[in-house]
Amino acid sequence: xxxxxxxxxxxxxxxxxxxxxxxxxxxxxxxxxxxxxxxxxxxxxxxxxxxxxxxxxxxxxxxxxxxxxxxxxxxxxxxxxxxxxxxxxxxxxxxxxxxxxxxxxxxxxxxxxxxxxxxxxxxxxxxxxxxxxxxxxxxxxxxxxxxxxxxxxxxxxxxxxxxxxxxxxxxxxxxxxxxxxxxxxxxxxxxxxxxxxxxxxxxxxxxxxxxxxxxxxxxxxxxxxxxxxxxxxxxxxxxxxxxxxxxxxxxxxxxxxxxxxxxxxxxxxxxxxxxxxxxxxxxxxxxxxxxxxxxxxxxxxxxxxxxxxxxxxxxxxxxxxxxxxxxxxxxxxxxxxxxxxxxxxxxxxxxxxxxxxxxxxxxxxxxxxxxxxxxxxxxxxxxxxxxxxxxxxxxxxxxxxxxxxxxxxxxxxxxxxxxxxxxxxxxxxxxxxxxxxxxxxxxxxxxxxxxxxxxxxxxxxxxxxxxxxxxxxxxxxxxxxxxxxxxxxxxxxxxxxxxxxxxxxxxxxxxxxxxxxxxxxxxxxxxxxxxxxxxxxxxxxxxxxxxxxxxxxxxxxxxxxxxxxxxxxxxxxxxxxxxxxxxxxxxxxxxxxxxxxxxxxxxxxxxxxxxxxxxxxxxxxxxxxxxxxxxxxxxxxxxxxxxxxxxxxxxxxxxxxxxxxxxxxxxxxxxxxxxxxxxxxxxxxxxxxxxxxxxxxxxxxxxxxxxxxxxxxxxxxxxxxxxxxxxxxxxxxxxxxxxxxxxxxxxxxxxxxxxxxxxxxxxxxxxxxxxxxxxxxxxxxxxxxxxxxxxxxxxxxxxxxxxxxxxxxxxxxxxxxxxxxxxxxxxxxxxxxxxxxxxxxxxxxxxxxxxxxxxxxxxxxxxxxxxxxxxxxxxxxx
Numbered sequence: 001x002x003x004x005x006x007x008x009x010x011x012x013x014x015x016x017x018x019x020x021x022x023x024x025x026x027x028x029x030x031x032x033x034x035x036x037x038x039x040x041x042x043x044x045x046x047x048x049x050x051x052x053x054x055x056x057x058x059x060x061x062x063x064x065x066x067x068x069x070x071x072x073x074x075x076x077x078x079x080x081x082x083x084x085x086x087x088x089x090x091x092x093x094x095x096x097x098x099x100x101x102x103x104x105x106x107x108x109x110x111x112x113x114x115x116x117x118x119x120x121x122x123x124x125x126x127x128x129x130x131x132x133x134x135x136x137x138x139x140x141x142x143x144x145x146x147x148x149x150x151x152x153x154x155x156x157x158x159x160x161x162x163x164x165x166x167x168x169x170x171x172x173x174x175x176x177x178x179x180x181x182x183x184x185x186x187x188x189x190x191x192x193x194x195x196x197x198x199x200x201x202x203x204x205x206x207x208x209x210x211x212x213x214x215x216x217x218x219x220x221x222x223x224x225x226x227x228x229x230x231x232x233x234x235x236x237x238x239x240x241x242x243x244x245x246x247x248x249x250x251x252x253x254x255x256x257x258x259x260x261x262x263x264x265x266x267x268x269x270x271x272x273x274x275x276x277x278x279x280x281x282x283x284x285x286x287x288x289x290x291x292x293x294x295x296x297x298x299x300x301x302x303x304x305x306x307x308x309x310x311x312x313x314x315x316x317x318x319x320x321x322x323x324x325x326x327x328x329x330x331x332x333x334x335x336x337x338x339x340x341x342x343x344x345x346x347x348x349x350x351x352x353x354x355x356x357x358x359x360x361x362x363x364x365x366x367x368x369x370x371x372x373x374x375x376x377x378x379x380x381x382x383x384x385x386x387x388x389x390x391x392x393x394x395x396x397x398x399x400x401x402x403x404x405x406x407x408x409x410x411x412x413x414x415x416x417x418x419x420x421x422x423x424x425x426x427x428x429x430x431x432x433x434x435x436x437x438x439x440x441x442x443x444x445x446x447x448x449x450x451x452x453x454x455x456x457x458x459x460x461x462x463x464x465x466x467x468x469x470x471x472x473x474x475x476x477x478x479x480x481x482x483x484x485x486x487x488x489x490x491x492x493x494x495x496x497x498x499x500x501x502x503x504x505x506x507x508x509x510x511x512x513x514x515x516x517x518x519x520x521x522x523x524x525x526x527x528x529x530x531x532x533x534x535x536x537x538x539x540x541x542x543x544x545x546x547x548x549x550x551x552x553x554x555x556x557x558x559x560x561x562x563x564x565x566x567x568x569x570x571x572x573x574x575x576x577x578x579x580x581x582x583x584x585x586x587x588x589x590x591x592x593x594x595x596x597x598x599x600x601x602x603x604x605x606x607x608x609x610x611x612x613x614x615x616x617x618x619x620x621x622x623x624x625x626x627x628x629x630x631x632x633x634x635x636x637x638x639x640x641x642x643x644x645x646x647x648x649x650x651x652x653x654x655x656x657x658x659x660x661x662x663x664x665x666x667x668x669x670x671x672x673x674x675x676x677x678x679x680x681x682x683x684x685x686x687x688x689x690x691x692x693x694x695x696x697x698x699x700x701x702x703x704x705x706x707x708x709x710x711x712x713x714x715x716x717x718x719x720x721x722x723x724x725x726x727x728x729x730x731x732x733x734x735x736x737x738x739x740x741x742x743x744x745x746x747x748x749x750x751x752x753x754x755x756x757x758x759x760x761x762x763x764x765x766x767x768x769x770x771x772x773x774x775x776x777x778x779x780x781x782x783x784x785x786x787x788x789x790x791x792x793x794x795x796x797x798x799x800x801x802x803x804x805x806x807x808x809x810x811x812x813x814x815x816x817x818x819x820x821x822x823x824x825x826x827x828x829x830x831x832x833x834x835x836x837x838x839x840x841x842x843x844x845x846x847x848x849x850x851x852x853x854x855x856x857x858x859x860x861x862x863x864x865x866x867x868x869x870x871x872x873x874x875x876x877x878x
Contacts, residue, residue, distance in 0.1 A: 015174050019167045023160075030159045034152055038129065039118055042147045045076070046116070046131045050143050053084060054135050057092070066093040072145070080128055080146040087141045110134060110142055112472065126150070254353040260346060262287040274332075274355045276325030292329075295320045299334075306338050307346055319356065331360045383482040389475060391416040403461075403484045405454030421458075424449045428463075435467050436475050448485065460489045494636075505646050507531075512653040516660070518542065519551060525650060526555035529627060536608060537628035540650070541568055546621045547581070556628070580612040580624060587644055588612045589635060611635055613643055617651035625650065717792065717843065741780035744770035747809050750788060763804040764795070773813040779875055782850045783821070789843040790823040790869050798827025798867060813875070819857075821871040830863035 049072055056064035069082040073095045083094035083104070094100045109132075110117045116133040127149040135141040254274055257266035267282040275282075275290070288296050302316050315337035321329045336351030383403055386395040396411045404411075404419070417425050431445045444466035450458045465480035507528035515521040522540040529538040539554030552565040568577070580588045589611050609629045615622045625647045629635060635643075703715035751766050775783065791807065799805040810822045836844055836859070847869070851859045857873025 012175055015171055019171045023163050023167045026163050027156070027160045030163070031156045034155050034159070038147070038149070038152050039131075042129060042131045042145065043116065043118065043133070045072075046133045046143060046145050049082075049145065050133045050135045053143060057084065057086065057135055057141055062092045069093055069095055069143075069145075078148045078151060080123065080126070080148055082143070082145045084135075085140075085142045085144070087139060089140060104130075104144070120149070121146070127153075252354075255351075256282075256353065257348055257350040258287065259348050265348070266350075274324075274330070274353070275322060290322045291320060303338070303349070315351070322353070331356050333359075381483075384480075385411075385482065386477060386479045387416065388477050394477070403453070403482070404451060404459065419451050420449060432465075432467065432478070444480070451482070460485050462488075502642070505642060505649075508646055509649055512649055515653075516657065518654065518657055519553065521650075521653065522551065522553035523555070525646075526553055529646075530556040535627045535629060537626070539564070539568075539626050540615070540623060541626075542623040542654070543621065549623065576610065576612060577624065577626075580614070580626075586614045586616070586647075587640055589640070609635055611640070611643055613647040615647045615651045615654070617648065617655045620651070620655060622651050622654045714842075740774035740776055741784075742772065743775050743780065743783070743811055744768070744772055746780070746784060747787060747811070750784070751791060751807070751809065764799065765804070765806045767806065767808040767810075770809065770811040771813045773811075773819075775875070779855070782854045783819075786821070786847050786850050786855075786871065787823065789847050793843055794823070794825040794827065794867065798825040798829075800828065802827070817875045819873055819875050822868065824866060824868035826866040829865065830861070830867050834861070834863055836861050 049068065053065045053068050056062075056068070065084050069084065072082055073079045079095075081095050083096070083100060084092050086092040091100050115137055116131070118132070119130045121128045121130050123146065128146040129149055130144055130146050132142050132144045135143060251268065252270055252273070254270045255266075255268045256264055256271070258264050263286050264283050267277075267279045269279055271277050271279055271282050277285075287299070291299070298318075299320060302318060306316055315335065317333065317335045319331065319333050321331050323329055333354045333356045334351060335354075336349055338346050339348050339350060341347050380397065381399055381402070383399045384395075384397045385393055385400070387393050392415050393412050396406075396408045398408060400406050400408055400411050406414075416428070420428070427447070428449060431447055435445055444464065446462065446464045448460065448462050451461050453459050462483045462485045463480060464483075465478055467475050468477050468479060470476050508525045511521055511524050511528065515524065522542065526538040526540055529535050535556060537554070537556040539552065541549040541553075542551040544550050548571055549568050552568040554564055557564055567573075573581070576588070589609065611627050611629070613625045615625050625643070627643065699715050699719040703711075703719070706715060747768050747770050751768065787809065791809070794807055798807075805825060805827055807825045808823070810820075812820045814820075836848055839845060839848075848859055851857050851871050851873065855871075855873040857871055860870040862868045862870075
């Protein structure tokens with residue numbers, strides 16, 4: 001067979017193979033594209049549905065979630081199922097008719113840290129694409145939708161058929177074309193040889209003209225193709241070299257080459273930024289010129305080791321230091337490798353150098369930080385510990401020795417139950433279980449417990465513990481601190497102790513404020529001290545002469561209260577009482593270790609501390625206060641001060657009681673004296689009223705005997721004025737207050753008195769609006785005279801010839817003490833051109849004088865529709 005036919009056959013076979021490969025590749029790519037489009041579409045549907053159910057799911061509206069996924073299944077024929085997993089991991093809604101297949105939850109998880117996942121499942125003989133999406137980013141709630149892949153397979157089948165038809169047509173056309181071309185592709189051998197020579201000389205643009213269709217033509221075409229590919233490869237190589245050159249020129253690391261004489265043969269421009277040398281200055285220099293002898297020895301050892309390790313030439317990475325152009329030494333990291341020829345002989349070294357100054361600084365800072373935290377952990381007073389989930393301690397700082405007596409080596413490896421009681425262990429296990437189950441908040445727990453020291457003694461401690469979790473939320477260990485709170489507990493007990501003392505003092509002080517009987521005060525004070533403070537015994541003795549007790553009260557004695565009080569009042573004192581009376585110190589503490597000698601109450605006081613305090617105020621000794629403490633309690637300076645304060649308060653109360661007795665006696669004497677003066681003052685007012693009435697009667701008799709009308713009128717007016725003053729004195733001695741007058745009562749009585757003998761048959765209506773304001777007598781008399789004059793004048797002149805009328809008397813008082821008096825009538829009014837300043841009538845002149853001079857007020861007169869007199873004055877100066 002000719003080469004022509006062999007080549008033809010070979011080309012046909014190659015084309016068939018290529019057609020098949022193209023069909024398979026195109027089919028595979030088309031399938032991938034269709035599948036990716038399906039996944040993108042299905043993922044978009046699922047994400048849209050996830051956004052729709054987010055709010056109902058957060059609001060726990062499971063019915064709305066179910067409605068949304070049911071609508072999706074009805075509207076999309078490719079959807080085979082859909083289900084929603086809630087925030088707690090349970091399925092809240094699904095579209096399965098026969099119940100939800102639980103295995104789907106475990107079969108289709110969404111990886112941690114991702115918001116969605118797509119997996120291919122097989123269900124009931126059908127390929128299903130399961131698309132899962134988180135409803136909210138970072139949350140556990142998810143929605144899964146299963147889409148049928150049947151349409152995908154149909155589309156792929158149609159695509160495959162189309163590609164096969166096209167490939168067959170192309171293959172057929174290629175075969176025909178190849179047959180035609182082979183007839184004309186024969187080129188002279190000389191042209192082929194010439195072309196080979198020119199290409200060998202580097203002329204990759206040269207092409208041989210194909211003038212025949214035989215084997216030579218085919219070879220010629222192949223030659224041209226090879227030449228073109230070679231040119232393309234050269235261009236790619238050139239581009240690659242250019243890229244690597246740009247990379248080397250622009251990287252921050254120094255890239256270098258060096259021969260085995262340690263002379264640099266290449267460096268990129270980064271050498272200038274790092275050490276200050278240009279590449280031209282660096283190339284030709286030797287390595288020993290740029291580092292210390294010690295560093296040079298280290299580098300040579302590494303090079304020698306790398307050369308002698310023939311099985312593994314992976315290069316070395318190490319740290320050293322180089323000198324800059326200015327002579328400064330900077331730390332560097334070198335990544336170097338030795339190149340070998342085909343015979344395994346080393347030819348050169350190449351690598352990169354990086355400035356690690358910043359990293360070194362960061363490492364130093366980190367090392368300093370670690371050192372500080374190590375010193376803090378080793379020198380803190382709190383115990384810092386770590387423990388695994390088997391409750392075995394894996395770390396402890398040295399503070400464990402000071403607190404419990406164990407060294408860290410002794411403590412590590414022991415288990416928590418070895419160091420506390422079963423009850424405390426149960427409490428701690430409950431707290432740890434709650435912390436583990438609290439998935440949303442792992443903030444640690446703080447609690448108090450009791451640990452046994454090395455000697456078996458219980459030490460109260462405060463534990464601050466926290467459980468550590470891995471990235472999947474599983475607990476892995478525990479760590480925390482433990483603090484000895486023995487002193488704090490003692491301080492709390494002391495505070496509680498002082499609070500009870502303060503409560504007792506408060507109760508005693510309340511008694512002092514409300515209780516006025518000395519015997520009751522003493523007894524209830526003793527009861528309060530025993531009850532609130534918890535003293536075993538408290539007693540109070542009252543002394544009038546400083547030597548004997550006139551009264552003794554006690555509380556807390558089981559059966560000896562009466563007997564003790566009898567002994568004390570009889571003068572048969574125990575030794576401690578005699579000592580307290582004889583000493584000048586106000587406060588005496590009897591130590592519990594002291595012997596009481598021949599005391600008849602030794603059995604009650606034995607082994608207890610007693611405090612005896614003198615009850616005195618302002619140098620006056622009132623008696624003694626004594627308390628007996630419980631056997632396990634000792635008195636301190638604070639309690640001494642508080643008890644001394646209680647004794648002082650009781651003494652102050654007794655002092656006040658004595659003052660109260662003196663005050664009461666003086667008050668009784670003053671009340672008796674005031675009673676006598678009040679009787680005498682009432683008698684004076686009564687006599688003044690009687691004398692004024694006698695004068696009024698004399699004037700009335702004189703008026704009846706007078707023949708002159710003017711004289712008779714003057715006498716009547718004088719009588720009215722005297723009767724007005726008489727009314728004031730009458731109201732004073734009849735009332736309960738001898739210094740003030742109620743003007744409202746006075747005006748009503750005065751108006752009735754004047755109307756009774758001046759108006760006659762005229763019907764006069766009176767309107768009286770007077771504030772219930774007390775007037776001192778110094779103001780009441782002049783005001784009464786003014787009212788009398790104005791009312792008399794109105795009754796006499798305002799209603800002449802009229803059968804009826806109205807008089808108003810209005811008196812108001814402000815908070816500042818300003819008085820406003822207005823007297824008006826609706827009578828005939830004042831004469832034309834009336835001016836009170838020019839009036840010659842005695843009554844109106846008297847009104848003006850009293851108002852302006854005596855009351856220091858103002859007077860305003862108006863005559864429209866009757867007469868109105870408005871007077872304003874102050875009462876604060878009286």
